[in-house]
Amino acid sequence: MIRFSNVSKAYLGGKPALQGLTFHLPVGSMTYLMGHSGAGKSTLLKLIMGIERANGGNIWFNGHDITRLNKHEIPFLRRQIGMVHQDYRLLSDRSILDNVSLPLIISGMHPHEIKRRASAALDRVGLLNRANHLPIHLSGGEQQRVDIARAIVNRPQLLLADEPTGNLDEALSLDIFSLFEEFNRAGVTVLIATHDRALVQQKPKPCLILEQGHLRY
Numbered sequence: 714m715i716r717f718s719n720v721s722k723a724y725l726g727g728k729p730a731l732q733g734l735t736f737h738l739p740v741g742s743m744t745y746l747m748g749h750s751g752a753g754k755s756t757l758l759k760l761i762m763g764i765e766r767a768n769g770g771n772i773w774f775n776g777h778d779i780t781r782l783n784k785h786e787i788p789f790l791r792r793q794i795g796m797v798h799q800d801y802r803l804l805s806d807r808s809i810l811d812n813v814s815l816p817l818i819i820s821g822m823h824p825h826e827i828k829r830r831a832s833a834a835l836d837r838v839g840l841l842n843r844a845n846h847l848p849i850h851l852s853g854g855e856q857q858r859v860d861i862a863r864a865i866v867n868r869p870q871l872l873l874a875d876e877p878t879g880n881l882d883e884a885l886s887l888d889i890f891s892l893f894e895e896f897n898r899a900g901v902t903v904l905i906a907t908h909d910r911a912l913v914q915q916k917p918k919p920c921l922i923l924e925q926g927h928l929r930y
């Protein structure tokens with residue numbers, strides 16, 4: 714699914730954020746991405762999403778080298794990837810159904826199909842009965858579920874999560890993790906950047922560990 718080959722990234726004027734990364738995430742795998750603050754986890758996720766560009770090396774997504782995509786091809790790449798954030802990033806003046814609909818509106822889908830798919834995504838995270846509520850009326854754990862519904866509404870092959878349990882207590886973190894496991898069982902490849910050692914110990918999975926921009930083996 715994803716293959717990094719000797720990938721490096723340095724931000725303008727900064728020291729290298731990632732250096733010489735080589736690894737493979739097979740289709741259907743579920744992997745943690747760990748490392749201290751500043752180790753390069755978010756940068757690695759941004760390279761996969763095409764938000765940042767590598768300075769060296771190649772990144773293969775389903776056999777296509779995404780380091781060579783031009784800017785018109787990036788939206789097509791992003792439609793195949795769902796991204797879950799630590800801070801949810803929901804639009805506060807839109808219902809949760811509207812929030813989940815957003816990626817489908819952007820992709821130009823018919824309104825009937827948008828409503829059907831967004832409702833199905835909310836149902837999968839157990840929030841269909843709150844479809845017309847504003848985000849402010851939901852708890853932190855529920856808002857995280859809305860973010861996950863929005864990430865999977867396009868039926869992505871790959872789900873990336875950047876500290877998805879960073880704002881949640883242990884019980885809610887396990888709930889959220891169980892959702893990721895469900896999608897993974899349905900065939901979605903999952904990569905979760907996390908500091909959450911309790912979660913990693915309770916739910917062991919293969920780990921990529923970054924140390925100051927290098928992979929630790």
Ligand SMILES: Nc1ncnc2c1ncn2[C@@H]1O[C@H](COP(=O)(O)OP(=O)(O)OP(=O)(O)O)[C@@H](O)[C@H]1O
Pocket residue numbers: 724725727729730748749750751752753754755756757
């Ligand atoms: N837009 C940017 N411009 C310049 N430097 C950046 C930028 N984004 C990240 N960096 C630097 O790149 C390095 C890796 O940062 P990154 O955010 O990828 O780490 P992280 O492991 O995700 O950290 P955290 O766990 O705190 O989110 C850090 O030294 C950071 O200061």
